[in-house]
Amino acid sequence: MSDKIYDVAPEWQKRAFIDNAKYEQMYAASVADPDKFWAEQAKRVDWIKPFTKVKNTSFAPDNVSIKWFEDGTLNIAYNCVDRHLAKRGDQTAIIWEGDDPKDDKKVTYKELHAQVCKFANVLKAQGVKKGDRVTIYLPMIVEAAYAMLACARIGAIHSVVFGGFSPDSIAGRIEDCKSTVIVTADEGVRGGRKIPLKANIDEACDKAGGVTSVIVVKHTGAAVNMKAGRDVYYDDAVKSVSADCPCEEMNAEDPLFILYTSGSTGQPKGVLHTTGGYAVFTAMTHQYVFDYHDGDIYWCTADVGWVTGHSYIVYGPLQNGAITLMFEGVPTYPTNSRFWEVIDKHQVNTFYTAPTAIRALMQAGDEPVKKTSRKSLRLLGSVGEPINPEAWEWYHRVVGDDRCPIVDTWWQTETGGILITPLPGATKLKPGSATRPFFGVKPQLVDAEGKVLEGATSGNLCIADSWPGQMRTVYGDHQRFVDTYFKAYPGKYFTGDGCRRDEDGYYWITGRVDDVINVSGHRLGTAEVESALVAHPKVSEAAVVGYPHHIKGQGIYAYVTLMSGEAPTEDLKKELVGWVRKEISAIASPDLLQFAPGLPKTRSGKIMRRILRKIAEDDFSNLGDTTTLADPTVVDDLVNNRQNRA
Numbered sequence: 001m002s003d004k005i006y007d008v009a010p011e012w013q014k015r016a017f018i019d020n021a022k023y024e025q026m027y028a029a030s031v032a033d034p035d036k037f038w039a040e041q042a043k044r045v046d047w048i049k050p051f052t053k054v055k056n057t058s059f060a061p062d063n064v065s066i067k068w069f070e071d072g073t074l075n076i077a078y079n080c081v082d083r084h085l086a087k088r089g090d091q092t093a094i095i096w097e098g099d100d101p102k103d104d105k106k107v108t109y110k111e112l113h114a115q116v117c118k119f120a121n122v123l124k125a126q127g128v129k130k131g132d133r134v135t136i137y138l139p140m141i142v143e144a145a146y147a148m149l150a151c152a153r154i155g156a157i158h159s160v161v162f163g164g165f166s167p168d169s170i171a172g173r174i175e176d177c178k179s180t181v182i183v184t185a186d187e188g189v190r191g192g193r194k195i196p197l198k199a200n201i202d203e204a205c206d207k208a209g210g211v212t213s214v215i216v217v218k219h220t221g222a223a224v225n226m227k228a229g230r231d232v233y234y235d236d237a238v239k240s241v242s243a244d245c246p247c248e249e250m251n252a253e254d255p256l257f258i259l260y261t262s263g264s265t266g267q268p269k270g271v272l273h274t275t276g277g278y279a280v281f282t283a284m285t286h287q288y289v290f291d292y293h294d295g296d297i298y299w300c301t302a303d304v305g306w307v308t309g310h311s312y313i314v315y316g317p318l319q320n321g322a323i324t325l326m327f328e329g330v331p332t333y334p335t336n337s338r339f340w341e342v343i344d345k346h347q348v349n350t351f352y353t354a355p356t357a358i359r360a361l362m363q364a365g366d367e368p369v370k371k372t373s374r375k376s377l378r379l380l381g382s383v384g385e386p387i388n389p390e391a392w393e394w395y396h397r398v399v400g401d402d403r404c405p406i407v408d409t410w411w412q413t414e415t416g417g418i419l420i421t422p423l424p425g426a427t428k429l430k431p432g433s434a435t436r437p438f439f440g441v442k443p444q445l446v447d448a449e450g451k452v453l454e455g456a457t458s459g460n461l462c463i464a465d466s467w468p469g470q471m472r473t474v475y476g477d478h479q480r481f482v483d484t485y486f487k488a489y490p491g492k493y494f495t496g497d498g499c500r501r502d503e504d505g506y507y508w509i510t511g512r513v514d515d516v517i518n519v520s521g522h523r524l525g526t527a528e529v530e531s532a533l534v535a536h537p538k539v540s541e542a543a544v545v546g547y548p549h550h551i552k553g554q555g556i557y558a559y560v561t562l563m564s565g566e567a568p569t570e571d572l573k574k575e576l577v578g579w580v581r582k583e584i585s586a587i588a589s590p591d592l593l594q595f596a597p598g599l600p601k602t603r604s605g606k607i608m609r610r611i612l613r614k615i616a617e618d619d620f621s622n623l624g625d626t627t628t629l630a631d632p633t634v635v636d637d638l639v640n641n642r643q644n645r646a
């Protein structure tokens with residue numbers, strides 16, 4: 001913890017939409033009368049048919065039901081594109097910066113409109129109709145935004161799969177939502193390295209079945225296998241379609257997208273977001289949290305494969321008529337100065353990134369930052385994991401030249417948008433704290449028994465009532481939605497995070513309290529990594545835990561028991577790490593892997609993760625009570641053969 005406090009600078013109080021008095025007044029109004037507050041906020045969206053009902057939500061475990069603006073109709077692609085044409089048709093909508101610094105382009109709102117309409121007609125020509133699921137597996141190229149908005153335009157539900165996921169992971173997601181149409185590219189490029197996207201899709205389609213159409217965007221121009229009757233190049237398909245495509249009229253509660261995310265048990269679940277509430281909430285949070293004014297140049301470095309890319313590269317900014325930058329590359333290519341060079345090149349005003357990137361760049365020292373100007377920067381943002389005060393201070397002092405406030409935004413795939421955050425014109429900053437709730441958000445800290453804790457305290461973070469951007473269900477499995485989020489503390493949404501509230505009512509997220517780990521801002525279920533490991537023919541059992549990692553936030557520590565007769569060699573270790581990479585993704589591959597002849601289990605066979613976590617954290621002096629273990633001697637072997645974290 002840091003005890004420094006950064007006041008709001010006078011120029012920010014003047015410039016910002018929300019100062020502290022306004023925050024207090026609006027927050028009080030938002031929780032006192034949500035219907036009135038959100039009806040007013042919903043005016044920022046253009047509705048086709050206005051709603052008459054605002055909030056209709058229940059968190060009761062036997063009746064979890066979340067509906068906002070339920071009798072209104074709208075189209076979010078219209079809100080992102082068409083409605084801006086009259087006023088800002090010739091203004092840039094998207095600045096694209098390629099992996100290679102020589103590659104960039106700008107797309108105006110008028111061009112975006114034409115491209116989205118054409119893309120929508122290509123989808124229609126492939127048979128896509130309202131309600132159909134379309135899987136999008138693209139690199140960070142403008143076509144990713146076109147494809148998402150094209151789906152939204154015709155009422156199809158997109159499921160974007162991060163370009164780093166393996167064929168197996170893609171296949172699981174295609175099967176889960178039964179999507180028959182895929183949009184991909186020949187290859188992606190990151191940090192100069194090619195990613196064989198189309199080849200991955202071919203393999204995924206072999207595993208999943210049911211895919212009738214693969215639309216391939218030419219990006220690098222590499223020759224790829226095209227299956228006759230199934231695969232079509234976008235460039236060819238687009239030749240025969242018109243640039244005119246009306247927007248489908250969508251009910252506020254019609255699904256907009258599915259995004260798969262990891263939980264503490266089982267395979268990733270399809271988080272379902274709907275149209276109206278998500279539109280209002282992402283537009284509003286984008287405007288207020290980033291204090292977005294017309295003409296500002298805004299850059300969020302996330303990938304569209306994650307929720308941050310959905311809400312704060314595409315839907316939030318474009319609804320606000322913003323200039324949003326999309327970056328294909330990585331922070332370290334060609335050099336450690338890349339982020340800052342892009343900021344200078346495009347005169348970026350607002351920069352939003354993840355703590356893991358900040359920590360990695362901090363290691364490279366100040367010089368790669370200081371040799372750039374960054375004079376255009378006004379506001380910095382952080383998302384995805386707790387930011388340690390040292391990284392926060394470095395970001396503030398070195399990147400922001402002590403001039404730019406930092407908004408540390410806490411939220412989740414499930415929340416659709418930012419829930420706890422500073423507002424730059426209103427909130428005094430404390431390094432490492434996500435500070436205060438956004439409008440309409442009622443955080444509560446509860447103890448293990450569910451008792452609500454008051455005042456300065458620590459506990460499990462719940463949200464007491466619904467907000468418009470909240471997920472509506474787990475696609476195809478409403479019971480899983482109820483069980484995951486509403487069972488532990490009945491009547492509340494449980495976030496899975498631990499949190500502290502200080503004397504000023506500031507919130508400090510301490511990280512997950514369930515079996516989810518956060519590796520470089522990427523969320524992984526330990527169960528997923530374990531099930532990948534046990535799928536290897538030589539592995540009998542596996543247990544995976546997180547441990548503190550100085551750059552990634554958390555690293556992955558895997559304990560593996562081999563089939564009897566298998567030798568625990570260094571080669572096998574490498575093979576298993578590579579296996580997980582292939583089964584899930586590079587982000588899931590264990591940092592440390594230890595062969596364990598036995599795992600610490602209770603007599604009823606439950607693995608005692610607490611002990612495994614302590615050993616992984618190098619905190620094995622006090623392992624607590626081990627007498628309840630079926631075989632307490634396994635612990636000595638685990639401690640003696642622990643892997644070196646350095």
Ligand code: PRX
Nearest residue numbers: 383384385386408409410411412413509523
């Ligand atoms: O543990 C919290 C952490 O990331 C989790 C959500 O991950 P995901 O659904 O992938 O969404 C990430 C981008 C919104 C949370 O449960 N997290 C996210 N932002 C923060 C954070 N932890 C601390 N501080 C944050 N600002």
